[in-house]
Amino acid sequence: MMDMAEYVALENTVLVLAFVLSLMFGVIAQRTSFCTMGAVSDVYNMGSWTRMRVWGMAAGVAMLGFGVMSYFGWIRAADTIYSAGALNWLAALGGGLLFGFGMVLASGCANKTLIRIGEGNLKSVVVFIMIALGATSAMWGLSSVLYTFAVDHGTRYTENGTLMSAWIAPAAGLDSGTVGLAMAVVIGGGLTAWALSSKKFRSSANNLLAGFGIGLLIVAMWWVIGHLGYVEEHPDTLDAVYAGTAAGGMQSFSFTSPIARSLYLVTMTDPTRPLLISVGVLTVVGVIIGSFLHALYSRTFQWEGLNGEQDTALHMIGGTCMGVGGVIAGGCTVGQGLSGVSTLSGESFIAVAGIMLGGVVGLRLQMWLLMRNE
Amino acid sequence: MNIDQELNARGMNCPIPLMKTKRALEKMESGKVLRVYATDSGSMKDILEFVNGAGHTMLNQEHVGKDYIHTIRRG
Numbered sequence: 001m002m003d004m005a006e007y008v009a010l011e012n013t014v015l016v017l018a019f020v021l022s023l024m025f026g027v028i029a030q031r032t033s034f035c036t037m038g039a040v041s042d043v044y045n046m047g048s049w050t051r052m053r054v055w056g057m058a059a060g061v062a063m064l065g066f067g068v069m070s071y072f073g074w075i076r077a078a079d080t081i082y083s084a085g086a087l088n089w090l091a092a093l094g095g096g097l098l099f100g101f102g103m104v105l106a107s108g109c110a111n112k113t114l115i116r117i118g119e120g121n122l123k124s125v126v127v128f129i130m131i132a133l134g135a136t137s138a139m140w141g142l143s144s145v146l147y148t149f150a151v152d153h154g155t156r157y158t159e160n161g162t163l164m165s166a167w168i169a170p171a172a173g174l175d176s177g178t179v180g181l182a183m184a185v186v187i188g189g190g191l192t193a194w195a196l197s198s199k200k201f202r203s204s205a206n207n208l209l210a211g212f213g214i215g216l217l218i219v220a221m222w223w224v225i226g227h228l229g230y231v232e233e234h235p236d237t238l239d240a241v242y243a244g245t246a247a248g249g250m251q252s253f254s255f256t257s258p259i260a261r262s263l264y265l266v267t268m269t270d271p272t273r274p275l276l277i278s279v280g281v282l283t284v285v286g287v288i289i290g291s292f293l294h295a296l297y298s299r300t301f302q303w304e305g306l307n308g309e310q311d312t313a314l315h316m317i318g319g320t321c322m323g324v325g326g327v328i329a330g331g332c333t334v335g336q337g338l339s340g341v342s343t344l345s346g347e348s349f350i351a352v353a354g355i356m357l358g359g360v361v362g363l364r365l366q367m368w369l370l371m372r373n374e
Numbered sequence: 375m376n377i378d379q380e381l382n383a384r385g386m387n388c389p390i391p392l393m394k395t396k397r398a399l400e401k402m403e404s405g406k407v408l409r410v411y412a413t414d415s416g417s418m419k420d421i422l423e424f425v426n427g428a429g430h431t432m433l434n435q436e437h438v439g440k441d442y443i444h445t446i447r448r449g
Binding site for chain 2: 033035037038041042045046047048050104107108116119121123300302304305306307308311363366367370371374
């Protein structure tokens with residue numbers, strides 16, 4: 001069994017690696033303008049699927065990587081925070097709708113907010129604070145009643161959890177690892193092939209970098225936390241834990257709850273006690289710094305502030321919706337969207353559908369506001 | 375170059391500059407020239423893709439100070 005000194009050393013290694021991966025995430029996302037809201041907007045406003053293909057490829061690569069690692073037993077698919085005993089479909093759908101609606105009003109999702117902060121956008125600092133407040137309220141405050149309501153009225157208890165591979169495995173007479181790999185090859189490989197089938201998509205190095213790069217970073221984070229950080233017996237509690245995570249569960253990149261935890265860390269930490277730094281908090285800091293460094297390098301760093309009352313109100317509402325919706329849905333465009341989808345969690349697919357639909361509603365509202373202001 | 379209409383999208387982030395550009399072009403006659411001023415760096419890619427896909431012509435794109443300036447001929 002591992003002693004406490006060894007556990008702390010492992011935790012530090014996990015945290016350092018998670019930070020490095022987050023820096024890379026920030027650099028790639030800033031360089032390539034990786035943006036889920038932009039992908040929905042492009043489809044809605046001009047019928048262009050190029051950015052959606054980037055997103056699809058990132059999800060596909062992440063699925064393939066997760067499927068392979070699960071199949072070989074390097075990580076435990078059933079231990080992820082996206083795997084549960086009950087399918088909270090209403091929370092995933094409703095939270096996703098709210099998140100998607102908010103991301104349009106706030107000029108981008110939680111991940112894009114961090115990228116924009118790194119680029120010098122002060123609007124995004126406001127959005128960051130509102131996401132943190134909304135998420136805190138949904139996790140520990142008044143808005144948590146929404147989650148409770150959704151769970152009470154829209155939960156399906158399943159014998160085999162939320163992973164689609166575990167649903168199909170008994171009927172197929174195979175183990176869930178084999179089914180997971182097969183599904184990852186079909187769905188993940190299909191998404192990747194769909195992205196690469198477009199000549200326009202392939203002609204841009206940035207599209208390929210974003211699709212492969214973000215997808216691989218999701219996989220790398222699964223490996224760091226799920227394989228390297230797995231501890232069979234914590235020296236104090238004797239429980240199986242994933243070192244460096246806030247709640248002890250296996251996770252990859254996710255941003256809504258970590259944004260709340262980051263603000264909580266700054267505002268509520270007792271300075272006489274050791275800092276409770278987790279992977280989530282470091283991903284937030286890492287992505288901002290990565291974006292900042294690349295914005296300086298590419299000379300795209302530019303201070304930008306709010307643009308009047310309506311702009312301020314929309315960004316505040318958008319940030320709040322993302323914070324509340326992200327927590328209720330169980331994650332954001334990257335958390336449920338890429339990390340969750342890579343595990344083949346049925347709940348993640350429902351959340352993504354909600355986010356996309358909410359995005360379209362948000363875009364319709366934006367167009368209505370534009371026409372009203374003309 | 376004769377500019378028929380100017381559009382100020384400064385201080386607005388994606389997708390607003392694109393939506394405003396699209397809306398402005400819809401109201402213009404074919405052959406007229408629209409100049410868009412934006413401060414969102416993403417507008418360089420977004421608006422170019424929209425213009426090319428919608429059959430308009432991007433006459434020029436430049437970054438001057440804080441402004442990303444797009445000059446578009448209505449198709």
